[in-house]
Amino acid sequence: MHKRTVTASSIAFVLLSTVALTSCSAATDIAASGDASGTLIVYTNSNSDGRGEWITEQAAAAGLDIEIVGLGGADLANRIVAEKNNPVGDVVFGLNNMFFETLKAEDAVSAYTPAWSDEVDSTAGDTEDGAFWPLVEQAIVMVYDTNTVNAADVPTEIADLWDGDQHTGNYEVNTALGQATPQLMLASLLAPYADEDGDLGISDEGWDQVQGYFGHGSPAVEGTDLYARLIRGEVDFGVIPSSGITSRDAEYGTVTGVISPQDGVPYVTEQIAVIHGTPRQDRAEEFIDWFGSSDVQGQFAAKFAAYPVNEKARVQALPAVVELIESLPKQDIDWALTREHIGEWIEKTELGYLP
Amino acid sequence: MLRSPLVLVVALVTVWFIATFLIFPSATLLIGTFFPDGQLSFRAFEKLTSSERAMNSLWHSFLLAGTLAVTVNVVGIFIVLVTDYFAIRGARILWLGYATTLIYGGIVLAAGYNFIYGRYGFVTNAVGNWFPDIDRDWFSGYFAVVVVMTLATTTNHMLFLGSSLAKIDYQTIEAARNMGAGTVRILWRIVLPALRPMIFAVTVLTFLTGLGALTAPIVLGGTDFQTIAPMILTFSKSSSSQDLAALLAIILGLATIVLLAMMNRAEKSGVYFSVAKVATPLQKQKIPNRVTNGVVHVLAYALFVVYATPVLLIVLFSFVDSTAILRGMITWDALTFENYATVFGTPSVLRPFVVSVIYSALASAIVVVGMLFVARVLQKYRNPVTGLLEYLLHIPWILPTILIALALVMTFDRPQALVGGQVLTGTTSLLLVAYIVVKIPFTLRLLKAAFASVPESLEDAARILGAGSMFTLRKVLFPLVIPTAAAITALNFNSLLDDYDAAVFLYHPLFQPLGIAIKASTEGENNLDSMSITFVYTVLLMIIMSLAMYLVYGRSGAASRRARRRKPRLIP
Missing domain, CATH: 3.40.190.10 (Periplasmic binding protein-like II)
Known part of the structure; x- marks a missing residue:
């Protein structure tokens, strides 16, 4: 007596399961640890107001295939710590120094010295070990x-x-x-x-x-x-x-x-780092070198009213932003x-x- | 009982699932929190008892839960009676108005009421124009929270009590009338007693909702009436305070379980065969007293207006620019399609909808199908083992969703023998597992109540006629609980659709669910239209949820009406 409902729902169920299974098999490419290929997963809390889309586009133009995973600061930090035995993300940026100190203490990020390291004030990042590097203040x-x-x-x-x-x-x-x-x-x-x-x-x-x-x-x-x-x-x-x-x-x-x-x-400083244990270490480093470079940071600052730590990028920042920030003592x-x-x-x- | 292969399979799968996904992760998390160095720590307990604020909030949560258990029953039963029992003009329209709580909730619902009655709400503004001396904060605190939550949580009554009411044998009512019983007496002695198993079940759910109240107190509670849930949320996100979050959640969970046990006892002590063997469909009752009839009509329509206004406002607000909403001045110029343009202008805006629809559909289907068997076995074989299993299946009520999600991530981030040596963290399957887990207690509770109202004689008859247990289940018992099961599926689907708490830790980077997408599009320091965008998403969600309700509930409702008409022939 419920034949029609049952058939309809079973068809729906089969369809859904198929889609889900296909997505699962597609997903295993990325999830499998030790696999260096696949999309670079970038964790950030700084993807709102169109930032995420902008970064993905610019990265693609520079030949980097990335996927932005955007979550609120505290949630993101918790997620990275919870996943540290089997990391899903490859790079994290945008969290403030306080959260990065936690990630470092939990061994969830690993040290890497970016190509642009001499363009930033090293005291704004992790002075001792260079586990994370400053982007925006x-x-x-x-x-x-x-x-x-x-x-x-x-x-x-x-x-x-x-x-x-x-x-x-x-x-x-x-x-x-x-x-x-x-x-x-x-x-x-x-x-x-x-x-x-x-x-x-x-x-x-x-x-x-x-x-x-x-x-x-x-x-x-x-x-x-x-x-x-x-x-x-x-x-x-x-x-x-x-x-x-x-x-x-x-x-x-x-x-x-x-x-x-x-x-x-x-003042808070948003940082960037490689997530410890990523199978895509090389490409993660490549992304950091690209994203933190004075050119990209300058464009980012001009577009999103940010104040970059990178001194060369600062010339491109909006005058009003620079004026405000420089008028406020730290x-x-x-x-x-x-x-x-x-x-x-x-x-x-x-x-x-x-x- | 173990001779039946069906029972054996159900038992094995249930035990495996409970061990793997309920006990193991929760135990891992709880041992980590309460035995930090291998020793039991009373830190959390001492911290909480010495905090006046924590104790106050906890008391408020219990006060709210207790109040709601009464008020929601009053309003909920009234709603069910005016839509399904009494002959009220325009009952279908009324039903649609009351059903609005099915399709929205949370922050949007609280905000909706706040926009009407709050400090800057238009009712307050209008009254303020006439009486400038009124207290503009009249709609805040305990009173406001109770009013809003009472109206918002009658959903379960509408669906489940409504379907139980429909199963009452009309002949019992006619018989009572012939014996000279009046309307009130019939209601009190015949109708309400037959509804008792379902009333118990929805009361437990209401109590739980009251204990876990989060958004309504935040928005409307003011400084005088804050509840414990926001504190649990803050603590569960800070690794050094997770023990406090877990302890608070356990206190709330245990309170619910105690209530559940009391209801279980009460349920066992009575016999409720509300399904008739020779069913005569319920006929709507006229209220004989003209004055009472008038009063009931007025009340029903007043309630309708209160229910429907926030929804209409939310639809309106989704077309208004957000500054105008916040200033509380809406003019014709402020009407705009820009909010929709913003939402649909986002690249791949539809993908999160697809992802969430698939996840929610899979999870709600799996959990209902699974629990149909489990509830049946628990209902039929009552012994200490099944009793224990039943309580174990309520573990997800003891921990908040965030902690369940964290426990799953940390447990399955290495190969686990219980799941065949697989690593589940970082795969698409773990979120599905979490969704199934969090929906188990709700589903089980209501399905058990549904099975409780099925008379055993039906099953005996099937057995005597030579039907096997699977055949009996499929052809005799399931059809009787299908309306309830369908309603549960739809409710589970709707509530998972915009989930954030579980998804935030478990979603696969390439499959972003809707809750995360909404949060992302409404967050941001420069995102000033966040409220409008929330409204747009709410309207879109309402459309999907209404569709789901129509597909699953509306159609099976029609099917069960057809079935009822045919039943006398099927079961002689």
């Missing part, structure tokens, strides 16, 4: 809209926002500590208070800052951009990576101002300490200080 900044906020009301230090009740509920705090930007903000808050005797390497004063920052802030709203909240007057201040400013000013009609504290703002952050403790810091904050 970004500042994490506290911004406001100069159209609505009086210059006189803008605090000079970020910590002034939660000193007293004047700005309570008036600045956005991102509580999604699984994401990169909130993690960097946390690292930046704690950096001046490193103390060997303190809890998790941080003095009590440092933890008071974290409590103040989250306690007085207005939690970010899932699905609502910071700038949307700025223009409707919900909050006056909030944190974003510097590369997002230009496009937002254009979209929302804002004129962004940046708080530039005495000690500087946190905060001194102990990245080794940060990497060692960031997991515990997140845990402590999540359990104790989030609103």
Whole structure:
């Protein structure tokens, strides 16, 4: 009595299985370890806004056949670590130095000195072992809209926002500590208070800052951009990576101002490395040499408003970007300490200080 | 029982699957987290109990689950009664309105309600124009989360309770009426008791949904009502805090299992033969009291409006530029096809759809077919061994999907004898395995409830007439549970279609599934249209999901209606 349904669904099932099986057999070419041929798998968290497509096209023009696998920073780092016994990806780029420190500690990336190594500031990457190399730099900044906020009301230090009740509920705090930007903000808050005797390497004063920052802030709203909240007057201040400013000013009609504290703002450097154990080592190195070269980095910077670490590429970067970045002093952050403790810091904050 | 070859095969396959894909990976992960240096660590427990925030969130999750177990049953049973039991004008239209929760959920649903009732929502704006003093945050916190989640999770009631209701023998109702019972009394003493196995099953599912609530509290909960799921998500992504995530998840999982055990006991203590031997199709009941009838109509249509508005808005929003949505001012100028152009302008935009449709179809078909046999065996042979197997099959409820995925990657990244010495990490098959695994408990729970309402006399009759066990299963029992099985298949298919949590660790680089593609296209520091693009994808997903519901559920529903008409001849 269900003949028609059964036949239809069995046909569908057979068709689907066939497609799936074909895809499986196609896939085994790539998955099989020790196979040097096949597409180069490039892991990145920097594929959005059309970057992934652009890189794939440019690479193809340069004779490199690549497939971009794009995931969020924390997810990508976890995936690489989980796969380290049988790596699926060949190259990883775009993660910040904190994530790369983790990958290095887990032996998930292997050292390679790229052809362009003398064109970048080696202290921006892995100075000691050369396990990963810097590509692009970004500042994490506290911004406001100069159209609505009086210059006189803008605090000079970020910590002034939660000193007293004047700005309570008036600045956005991102509580999604699984994401990169909130993690960097946390690292930046704690950096001046490193103390060997303190809890998790941080003095009590440092933890008071974290409590103040989250306690007085207005939690970010899932699905609502910071700038949307700025223009409707919900909050006056909030944190974003510097590369997002230009496009937002254009979209929302804002004129962004940046708080530039005495000690500087946190900078992050996106890196590139070969994934340890890849069967396509040669082609992975070839891709790194090509992608990090001043020519490609210069074009990338011009197209995506990035600030390249490669000094030769910097001439091609957008003047507005260069001006902003060079006007902001760099905060001194102990990245080794940060990497060692960031997991515990997140845990402590999540359990104790989030609103 | 082992003399039957069917039972033997089912038992062997089930035991192998449980050992390989449920116990082994979870054990690997849990031993790694709780015995970091070969010694049991109480770190996670101490950390959690000393955190006021964690304890509060945990309490909120339980409060929400408990509340939903009541409210969802009230609304869900009301919906089923007005669409399938009482004679209500326009019941088909009402059904379509209530069915909207079948085709969307998660962040989009929460956002949809927020756009209507939230701080900048248009209902709040409209009311604010008349009464400027209203509290603009009226729709937030516990109340808002309960309202939204109650409306959003009546899906299971609609499908499964609806199909159970259809199986009630109308003669029992007629008999009761002849004996002078009123509408309320018939409902209370005849109809609801017959629905009990299914009500138990969907209550467990509702409780679980409440415990795992993620997006609704994030969007609507405000600072006063945050639940534990976001914390579990953050912790499971940080290797040093995975023990906390696992512990929290285990607490939630155990609570569900306890409830499940209680429901199992209650289910065993009763006899529910809601399927009639000489079935007379249910006829819709008129509500005799005019006032009550009017009130029920008004309530039904009010609920319809509440259900349908967010969906209409989402379709509208997919055509609006995102700045206008966020500013809360939608004018004619803001209408645009640009969002669709962006989505369809992406190279190979269709490929993730194909990949996800194949994965979801395969996984939901395999899991339903497999669980049909398992549920049948568990239902028929009740002993400690099958009891244990049943609880083991609920392991996926104890761990969040992310941890299941991580456990699979780390377990199968080397040749494993249990899968014939294969390395599964990095192949296309591991994601399929994960999808099957996460759908097992839900499928098993509902199929068991479906089998529970099949009278044993049917099977006895088949045996006496000389039918073999496979023949009986195929020709007598399966047809009775097929409507439920079809509905489960469709629901599983729909929920896997935009999965992100499992795919993120397991997908093969060349076969990007939809969840990953959506996330990629809505992420990015310069991507300001992310909300609009989410809406476009939601509309596309709604189309596919509606199609799936129509193909699987709509058609088999028609088939079962045909079957019911013929049944008196088939089973004399």
